[in-house]
Structure formats: structure tokens, C-alpha cells
Amino acid sequence: MSAPERGDIPLPRPTAVSAPHWEGCRKGELRVQRCDDCEGYVFIPQAYCTHCFSEKLQWVRSSGRGVVYSCTTIHRPQRQEFEVPYTVAIVELEEGWHMLSNVIDCPHEEIEVGMPVEVFFREMSPEITLPMFRRVEGAEIVPPSRPETA
Amino acid sequence: MTRNPLHEVAIVGAYNTRQARTLDGETDLSIIHDAVQGVLGMAGLSQGDVDGVNIHTMRGGLSARNGVHILGGHPCWTGNAEMGIAAVMEAAAAIATGQCHTAIIASGQAGMYTDRSATSPWTRPSNEFVECWGLYTAAEFALIAKRHMALYGTRPESLAEVASAIRMNGARNPEAVYFGREVTPQDVLDSRMIADPFHLLDCAMNSEGGGAVLMTRAERAKDLALDPLYVLGGALDRQGMAYVTPPVWDKYGYVGRRAAELTFGQAGLGPADVDVCEFYDPFSFELIRQFEAFGFCGEGEGGDFVMDGTVRVGGRYPLCTNGGIMSFSHCGVVQMLQKVISAAQQLWGLYPEELTVPDANVVMISNGGAGALFNDTMLVGREAA
Numbered sequence: 001m002s003a004p005e006r007g008d009i010p011l012p013r014p015t016a017v018s019a020p021h022w023e024g025c026r027k028g029e030l031r032v033q034r035c036d037d038c039e040g041y042v043f044i045p046q047a048y049c050t051h052c053f054s055e056k057l058q059w060v061r062s063s064g065r066g067v068v069y070s071c072t073t074i075h076r077p078q079r080q081e082f083e084v085p086y087t088v089a090i091v092e093l094e095e096g097w098h099m100l101s102n103v104i105d106c107p108h109e110e111i112e113v114g115m116p117v118e119v120f121f122r123e124m125s126p127e128i129t130l131p132m133f134r135r136v137e138g139a140e141i142v143p144p145s146r147p148e149t150a
Numbered sequence: 151m152t153r154n155p156l157h158e159v160a161i162v163g164a165y166n167t168r169q170a171r172t173l174d175g176e177t178d179l180s181i182i183h184d185a186v187q188g189v190l191g192m193a194g195l196s197q198g199d200v201d202g203v204n205i206h207t208m209r210g211g212l213s214a215r216n217g218v219h220i221l222g223g224h225p226c227w228t229g230n231a232e233m234g235i236a237a238v239m240e241a242a243a244a245i246a247t248g249q250c251h252t253a254i255i256a257s258g259q260a261g262m263y264t265d266r267s268a269t270s271p272w273t274r275p276s277n278e279f280v281e282c283w284g285l286y287t288a289a290e291f292a293l294i295a296k297r298h299m300a301l302y303g304t305r306p307e308s309l310a311e312v313a314s315a316i317r318m319n320g321a322r323n324p325e326a327v328y329f330g331r332e333v334t335p336q337d338v339l340d341s342r343m344i345a346d347p348f349h350l351l352d353c354a355m356n357s358e359g360g361g362a363v364l365m366t367r368a369e370r371a372k373d374l375a376l377d378p379l380y381v382l383g384g385a386l387d388r389q390g391m392a393y394v395t396p397p398v399w400d401k402y403g404y405v406g407r408r409a410a411e412l413t414f415g416q417a418g419l420g421p422a423d424v425d426v427c428e429f430y431d432p433f434s435f436e437l438i439r440q441f442e443a444f445g446f447c448g449e450g451e452g453g454d455f456v457m458d459g460t461v462r463v464g465g466r467y468p469l470c471t472n473g474g475i476m477s478f479s480h481c482g483v484v485q486m487l488q489k490v491i492s493a494a495q496q497l498w499g500l501y502p503e504e505l506t507v508p509d510a511n512v513v514m515i516s517n518g519g520a521g522a523l524f525n526d527t528m529l530v531g532r533e534a535a
Contacts, residue, residue: 069297072296073343076342102283146301
């Protein structure tokens with residue numbers, strides 16, 4: 001059930017481009033960039049749209065709900081500061097974009113692809129609040145579908 | 151159709167130095183010196199015969215441009231591409247277009263990885279959207295594998311078969327770091343978990359060593375010590391920011407497919423013409439993925455494809471016949487080049503009999519994998535295309 005040990009793990013160092021995302025986390029909002037021209041979502045933060053090259057990116061608030069797109073439970077830590085085991089996931093947000101995070105407050109063996117999750121925020125330092133995910137209780141697994149072949 | 155000038159280029163030397171978990175008393179430069187001497191000796195050439203160079207290391211400030219000094223400092227073309235298929239294809243293009251006639255590609259590492267209490271430093275990300283979640287290379291590749299397992303029901307037993315097949319080759323290769331270390335599929339499944347679904351023995355190891363490849367024009371190659379090996383085709387697939395962008399299967403799952411199609415197209419060959427697969431083997435699942443990406447089997451079929459001895463020496467598509475980066479050696483930047491070296495040494499019949507694939511003519515080589523968002527491919531053969 002444990003989260004990664006949070007004492008001395010390396011914390012993000014926001015850049016000019018990413019600062020609005022981290023500011024959102026401090027305020028309890030999961031923020032992502034969206035393109036005014038092609039309506040695509042862009043993450044990680046960029047200076048222009050990686051779908052259509054437009055510079056018209058706006059910060060918008062994500063619903064914070066999604067499913068586990070893929071996950072791995074780690075038993076050999078990146079650094080000793082991470083308490084094992086911990087689960088890393090790619091979360092597919094409702095809006096269709098993906099981010100890496102941890103899924104916590106759930107037995108690791110129960111975390112699986114397609115599990116509905118929702119964001120919550122954990123303050124790590126005055127500057128940094130991390131968006132993490134937890135299971136949506138009672139929600140059904142969404143089976144993965146095969147990508148459309150080109 | 152115009153003849154592809156790539157087909158005028160031959161590999162005439164491919165050499166590995168001693169490999170070990172640690173090479174005490176050695177430095178990057180002493181290892182590189184061994185590699186350069188070794189590969190020139192294989193071909194019967196000397197430093198002055200070389201006019202193309204790509205020698206660089208991760209550390210010590212040895213850039214490709216500065217690396218020329220190792221050969222004595224006479225005027226040379228220099229390559230800048232990463233060690234491996236990228237460097238070989240760059241040098242082949244330089245030879246084919248007349249920028250140089252004989253090129254050496256070499257690197258080596260020693261004394262790098264000393265603190266074994268955590269993952270090796272170069273496998274750790276530093277990006278603000280990756281590092282804080284505790285990812286590292288094994289986790290990135292695990293995220294690719296787990297999606298495939300959820301989509302297609304791919305089983306840990308298939309991953310274990312791949313790792314065992316590769317490690318059994320290393321067990322029989324006296325030059326391998328893990329020579330003598332036999333590993334069954336059950337041993338893989340019984341080893342401790344690193345990043346689910348990867349057990350310890352599903353993962354490549356770390357070691358030190360060096361290697362070099364020597365190339366020249368095909369007509370010049372015929373006078374040298376070893377039979378020339380021809381570069382039949384090669385291409386790179388790169389999809390961006392490795393260990394930054396999440397490795398989303400739908401977008402990156404078949405990285406290498408375009409490269410393989412181009413490579414086969416240049417050679418006028420297909421998967422059925424391949425005798426040996428010197429594929430990049432950072433984690434067991436990656437080989438299953440590459441067989442699908444390169445068209446050896448259909449999407450989702452890789453788990454079944456690798457069973458029943460198919461990827462063992464004696465099977466139809468033997469994998470990583472030197473033991474790969476799981477068992478032979480996995481060092482710094484030269485490890486990608488060692489895939490090319492293994493292909494050449496297999497075709498020259500330099501391996502022990504039990505690792506030699508009889509009558510092998512065509513070897514497919516790959517570098518990189520989906521967890522790193524790149525995958526390069528190359529074909530080398532005993533007969534010119």
C-alpha cells in the first residue's frame with residue numbers, strides 16, 4: 001500500500017515552459033496544454049503544438065480522471081530514496097493524453113491495465129506538489145483495445 | 151534501377167577486446183587502443199591505411215573529431231553518429247560517396263560503474279516529468295511489455311524463453327562475461343523481480359570492454375585477410391525524446407518497422423531470407439516486439455513465435471549468438487556496435503562450433519528498442535546485394 005518514500009527523492013525543477021503545470025498542481029488542478037488550432041492535447045509541456053506546429057497553446061484543466069494505460073511495479077529502486085515496491089503507470093486521461101505518475105493507496109498486485117484512476121495531489125515542498133493517481137473505487141476495468149493499424 | 155552505392159561497401163574487420171564486469175587497471179583509452187590494434191590486425195592493415203574515423207567515448211572529452219589523434223593525426227574524415235548501426239551506416243555512406251576509402255569505428259569503456267547499490271547512473275532519467283516517479287530504463291521497457299501482455303495475452307514464459315536462449319549462447323561463448331553461466335527459462339522466472347514483468351534475468355547486465363569495426367570499398371576488401379562482408383541495407387527509426395515522453399504502445403510499439411522495411415527493400419530481401427538475428431536485447435520482451443515490428447510474425451504473435459526453440463541456435467531464427475548484452479557484454483556506448491561485430495564474427499565462423507549457424511549467409515542486426523523510442527536495423531551478408 002505504501003507510496004514511494006518521499007523524503008529525499010529528486011523533485012521536479014520547473015522550467016519557464018512547465019511552470020504553469022506545477023503551479024496548477026499547487027492549486028489542486030491538473031493542467032495540460034491544448035492547441036487552439038488542432039484541438040490536440042500536448043504533454044509534456046511544449047513551446048508549440050507537437051501535432052500541428054501551431055503556437056496557439058492554452059493551459060486548460062484536465063478532469064483528472066483516466067485509466068491505467070500501462071503499469072509496472074518496481075522492486076529495484078531507481079535510487080535508494082524510493083521505498084519499494086512502488087508502481088509506475090502511464091495514465092491515459094479522459095481527454096486522451098498520457099502522463100507518467102505513481103498509482104498509490106492500492107495493493108500493487110491489484111493495479112492493472114485498464115483500471116480507472118483519478119488524480120490527487122501530494123505536497124512535497126513549498127514549491128512542488130506532485131499529481132498522483134488512485135483507484136476509482138467500484139469502477140470496472142476498461143479492457144485495452146488494439147491500436148488502429150496505419 | 152540505379153545500383154545502390156551502399157553495396158560497394160564491405161566490413162573487413164570486427165573485433166572485441168576482453169570484456170568483464172570490471173576491467174581493473176584499464177581506462178577508456180587503453181581499451182580503445184586494444185580495439186583499434188585488434189581490428190587492424192584482423193584485416194592486416196595499419197593506422198596509416200585508414201582515412202575515416204569515428205572513435206569517441208561518453209567520458210574523457212574524446213569527441214569523434216578529437217579521436218583522429220589515436221591513429222596518428224593524419225587527415226581523416228570523421229563520423230559523428232552514435233556507435234552502432236548509426237555509425238556504420240554513416241561511415242558506409244562516406245565510403246560510398248568517396249569521402250574516405252577505409253573507415254574505423256571504435257569505442258571502449260572501463261572504470262565507469264562503481265556504485266552497485268542502485269541502478270547504473272546512465273539508466274536514470276533527469277527529466278522533471280519522469281525522475282520523480284522513480285522510473286529508469288527497465289521501467290520504461292516494462293511499460294511497453296505490460297501493454298502488449300494486456301493486449302495480446304503474452305506470457306512471462308515467452309519472455310523467459312527469450313532470455314534463456316540468449317543467455318545459453320553466452321554460457322557457451324568463452325569471450326562472454328557470463329561464460330559458463332547456464333540459465334533455463336525457469337531460472338529466469340525464479341530470479342528476483344526488478345520491474346514487473348522483468349525479473350533480474352530478463353534484463354541486460356552491465357560490464358566493461360571495447361570493440362571496433364573496419365570498413366572499406368568492396369573492391370579493396372578482396373585483397374584483405376578476411377572475406378569481405380557486405381552491407382546489404384540499413385536504416386534508422388527515431389521517434390524523439392527517450393526517457394522523457396511516456397512510452398505509449400499505440401504510438402511507439404512498432405518503432406523499427408519503417409527501418410526494417412527500408413532495410414529489407416535496399417537488400418531485396420525479406421525476413422524469410424534472414425539466417426541469424428543479432429537483435430538488441432536490453433530486456434527479454436524487446437525481442438518479441440522486434441520480431442513483430444520487423445515482420446517475422448504478425449502483431450501479437452511474438453510470444454508464440456519465440457517458443458519451441460525457434461530463437462535458439464539450431465532453430466530457424468537464432469538470436470544474439472554471442473550471448474548479447476544479457477550475457478556477452480553490455481558496456482557504455484560500444485555495446486550497440488557489438489551487435490555488428492557479432493554478426494560479422496558469426497559470418498566469419500569465428501564462434502565455437504556449438505554457436506555457429508551452419509551456412510549462414512544473411513544476418514539482421516538491430517539497435518535500440520521501444521522503451522527508448524528508437525530502433526535501427528541493418529542487414530549484413532556474405533554475398534553482395
